[in-house]
Amino acid sequence: MKQRLAAIGTVETLPHRVAAFLSREIESGELNPGARLPTEQELSEKFGVSRNVVREAIAQLRADGMIEARQGIGAFVLAPEQRAAIRIDREALKDTHNMERLFELRCILEAESAALAAARRNQVHLDSIKAALDRMGGEERWEEGSIDADLLFHREIARATGNSYIHTFISFVCEQIRHSIHYARMTNPLHDLVEINVGEHVRIYEALVAGDPAAAEAAMRAHIVGAANRVGVKLPLSKANGAK
């Protein structure tokens, strides 16, 4: 808890601000791939910061594969395909439309992963998942802890696939959604919705226990559509799902 408060209260450092500025300039297309960035000195003068700050900002963009710096020449914008990292702009997620897209991605990832987990889970996995489920419906149901338990439930399922990349991706997407929901959440009196939410999780868990991939996938899909609705995001039922 202390960690979370600290994380939220973290001041925006100068390198972070410079990096964000350049990043947006690249994303928006003002700096096209292949274009050369201003020199470090020019940037430091432009932003009124030391060259050290500019370098830390550039180091970050470079680590992400957004730009490439070459000694003696300058720094150049790279093509989006060359990105070495995935990073999601949380500001953009305030737009419901983007939120909807992210839920769609989550649905794709988690539905099939639930099927995989149903086929591969062992008893240890089931115990971890059950523990998270109990926390959700337990005494923490009205607290922030309930949401933590919810996410933990999903992460443990992802872990049960035995695929660390799947685990990483699902954890990431879920966390992005959590942060986005966090501030918009107070508006919804979701106390009466908790029962529905827990019920959906129970159905997923039962399918995992039964080792039924198809049922797990269906239950997960239904849950994510429901979860999206509960936070005000209307998830379009894709034809792919309806076709099954």
Place this chain on the structure above:
Amino acid sequence: MKQRLAAIGTVETLPHRVAAFLSREIESGELNPGARLPTEQELSEKFGVSRNVVREAIAQLRADGMIEARQGIGAFVLAPEQRAAIRIDREALKDTHNMERLFELRCILEAESAALAAARRNQVHLDSIKAALDRMGGEERWEEGSIDADLLFHREIARATGNSYIHTFISFVCEQIRHSIHYARMTNPLHDLVEINVGEHVRIYEALVAGDPAAAEAAMRAHIVGAANRVGVKLPLSKANGAK
């Protein structure tokens, strides 16, 4: 082309090496979440570099949400759930087992996305996809350009879903796989396999033209399993797929 050579030839800078070292120490669990990192001065002495270099390394880890630095106190390792970016270690991908996992993730993402694309694509999308397909089978078939066209084909399908997050994720995963394959590729005389590969792509394209989500999904799934086999990765057919 010049860019690619330059990108490959990019020397490993000192900050990058320090960041990689700390990153591995965190991933391996030697530094647990909540643990405090050595001070910048200690690190600079330990690695024999200036404090500036250490700061650039830390700036990168901080941007990824791996650590959190607090003025006057120190830097602390954050929990994996708080990561702000997804980054894949290319060294780890030299292990075939990890490669297999990544292909599995790719299969999940692309199969359903192909279905979405089949439902949502318009003529402009189809034209872009067709152009990439033609490049694959065209005069570039034996060149590096063939692989570029292959990836472009997949990216354009991802774009046709109309979901920018899906596009980002698929582009990222595909690019990781491409880089990993790149050096191991010379061993395979895949000239005779090109026909098979192109054929699989044609079937995907035809399903998209027909607007048939189920067919597109099946064709994409078959293709990715085939592509994995062709680079020596035996992708386990999940029960989820067999159940359909």
Place this chain on the structure above:
DNA sequence: GTGATACATATCATCCTACAACTTGCTTCG
């Protein structure tokens, strides 16, 4: 005139020192 070598310049890479801002613990004084 042409070619090659050497130099000057521009830029990033790294290092160094200094100071500011912030936190913590201890000390000193009332």
Place this chain on the structure above:
DNA sequence: CGAAGCAAGTTGTAGGATGATATGTATCAC
């Protein structure tokens, strides 16, 4: 005994200096 303040440690920022690398230019030999 309590509280204010001081001191030390740590990260944040600033600024300059030097090394490494790429590019263009000028000079000189032929």
